[in-house]
């Protein structure tokens with residue numbers, strides 16, 4: 001009996017040892033979606049809310065170059081792509097097993113991109129960091145100049161629900177804010193070529209001075 005117990009303990013021990021190799025899916029580090037980026041409006045910025053009367057659940061980015069390309073942030077799948085009647089040309093991408101450097105956890109993340117001038121992907125497409133999702137622009141009802149607005153959500157089931165909308169549109173539905181993450185907690189700046197990314201804060205103070213301090217990825 002004692003021998004049998006020993007054997008069972010050994011088997012359980014071996015099984016426990018082998019579990020991490022199954023559970024450890026390849027995590028990925030997601031990079032910023034515009035290569036030479038200015039943050040013109042930051043996450044939940046108080047001055048922004050005061051000026052415009054609503055909370056800002058993402059980042060607004062423009063480029064310091066003439067390129068308006070919006071790149072995918074890593075390996076993912078396009079869940080939706082099309083014209084939203086309020087938020088303009090919209091792409092939604094799911095990035096599995098994304099590392100959240102601020103907390104050290106790994107989650108599947110949803111990125112919603114809005115106001116695009118053009119869309120370069122269709123629903124169901126696989127993307128990598130080298131996939132152009134389109135060009136940022138000024139489409140939709142409330143955009144006041146060409147920029148990329150994007151937001152990050154941990155809710156992969158109701159991925160089309162956003163706290164940015166008070167009432168639902170055709171693609172994006174009015175949602176809650178509890179699952180939204182600040183891009184600063186997630187994104188990396190990929191400094192090596194061919195991406196050679198940089199990021200700064202620029203503008204009227206609708207962002208914190210440290211908001212562009214992302215960890216670097218070689």
Ligand SMILES: [Zn+2]
Nearest residue numbers: 041059060149
């Ligand atoms: Zn915005």
